[in-house]
Amino acid sequence: MTEPRIDADPAVLREPPRDTPVVRDVDVLVCGGGLAGIGAALGAARAGARTLIVERNAWLGGPATSALMNTWNVPVERMTGITREIALALHQRGAGVVGGPTFPFDPEAFKDLAADLMEQAGVELLTYSWVADPIMDGRRIRGVIVQNKSGRQAILARAVVDTTGDADVAAAAGAETVKGRETDGKMRPMSVLFRLGGVDIGRAVDYCRANPGNFTADPNFHILEPERGLVRLSGFFDIADKARAAGELPDEVHYIRMEGISVERGVVMVNNSRVYGVDGTDAWDIARADLECRRQNRMIFDVIRKYVPGFENAWVMDSSASVGVRETRRVRGPTVLTQEDLLARRAWPDSVAKIWRHMAEGRDWHKADGGEGAADDAVYRWATTDLTWFQIPWGVFTPNGVDGLVMGGRTLSVTHAADMWTRGQYCCLVAGVAAASAAAGETLPAGLDVGDLRTRLADQGIETD
Ligand SMILES: Cc1cc2nc3c(=O)[nH]c(=O)nc-3n(C[C@H](O)[C@H](O)[C@H](O)COP(=O)(O)OP(=O)(O)OC[C@H]3O[C@@H](n4cnc5c(N)ncnc54)[C@H](O)[C@@H]3O)c2cc1C
Secondary structure, three states: OOOOEEOOOOOOEEOOOOOOOEEEEEEEEEEOOOHHHHHHHHHHHHOOOOEEEEOOOOOOOHHHOOOOOOEEOOOHHHOOHHHHHHHHHHHHOOOEOOOOOOEEEOHHHHHHHHHHHHHHHOOEEEOOOEEEEEEEEOOEEEEEEEEEOOEEEEEEEEEEEEOOOOOHHHHHHOOOEEEOOOOOOOOOOEEOOEEEEOOOHHHHHHHHHHOHHHEOOOOOOOEEEHHHOEEEEEEOHHHHHHHHHOOOOOOOOOOEEEEEEEOOOOEEEEOOOOEOOOOOOOHHHHHHHHHHHHHHHHHHHHHHHHHOOOOOOOEEEEEOOOOEOOOOEEEOOOOOEOHHHHHOOOOOOOEEEEEEEEEOOOOOOOOOOOOOOOOOOHHHHOOOOEEEEEEEEHHHOOOOOOEOEEEOHHHOOEOHHHHHHHOOHHHHHHHHHHHHHHHOOOOOHHHOOHHHHHHHHHHOOOOOO
16 A cells, blocks of 8 residues: 655645556446436336446435335325336335325335346446546546445446435536525435334324324325325324423424334334434534434434323334435536426426426425424424426436436436425436436437437336326
8 A cells, every 4th residue: 555645735635646446337337226326227227228336335225225214205106117116016025005195115125126126127236335436538427436345446337327315426526516405505404214113003093083183284194094004193293392391302303203104013114303404415414413313313212102102112123224314415407497397387398207296385394494393384284285296307417517427316406495396205216217218328418319218218117298
């Protein structure tokens, strides 16, 4: 190993140049194996491209597995392409409930299914590997350097898809990016979720039925249909208010939210810790937020067990493997999608995905300012949502400033308000397929024939308009 050198500037360490082995040369390189990464890899491989996914975790799925976030806010009947395929496959494995307004599933089964789908499609997986640097030839990206147990390795590709959720590749490659809310850069909170076993769901539902005014009014977010295996609980406002006033709950927690529930197994996922004012692209903030979420969760668990009927014998099964980061960077591309576009159901000639979801104007489920579920928070107290749809144009996938790079998932060129609509796992998965189907072609992504792309997406069962 060559000695690093401390330069004149004591805050900077200048590393010596080094030779990095080129370990792969593929058609499509997918950086990040979360929701969009899964869609992207399958989209590319099924279009015939030699495809490799690089993922820092041991498994695929992003928040759906690593953060235990296991609910899609759309009925399965409205899903298209690979998303519907995944939902039905999970259902067949006894790990997902179809027929309701939302789709809850088992994160462990999702891990296995994602790996199976990659194997069937011939996608190569490199897990335990961090995408560290882009390999650039002027403004054209040629691949990335990964860091893993073997050291640093170079992977070359004809097209690179950035599905890191944080636009890590785009930012390092010099693409135009923004972070958080346009006005002040604030971002949605981070959370660590946890699952409880040993819950008497029937008793919890009886309590909710007997206290209807104490829960969120939206029938898509508070569901009491155990007979059909469908339960989602959002509220317990009186319990939360009293416990917070007594110092038993963190100041940030104004309601109790339980979803991804398996009625049959008595398993409940709790989505309540909230840390504000942290940046998911800052390593120190990530570490601090994770610890703070886990501190909050210990209080939340004690309150649930003490006060919520049906949870007296509950025990903590597991918690997010890593803190869930809801928002960081987004790119800027030829088009910037706004909430006004989505509300107007604007028809885009270059639409590459039509997305259904439960939504309504201003439903910011995770306001960057906090107060989620508080007495004056219309979103969680009395507002409702409709099953609506919107289109995503191709112009939000290609970042300004870098050629050969396609974005997927929550980093598309959309505004902070529009992100609340497009950040859902279902949408990210579909958008991933769109990204990679484009990347799999011979033309540079920014210059491709969108009509041709739309046809290829239709071949994969994706609804575009
Ligand atoms: C706590 C929480 C709750 C949520 N609740 C819901 C919900 O109820 N319903 C819903 O539909 N959506 C929900 N979401 C939103 C949704 O999960 C995300 O917006 C969506 O997963 C984003 O998809 P993505 O593919 O862009 O990024 P992700 O799914 O986050 O995937 C990014 C992937 O890239 C990997 N990665 C990141 N950086 C690197 C790197 N440098 N090198 C290698 N790998 C890297 C990550 O490990 C991850 O696997 C929630 C998100 C969070 C965090």
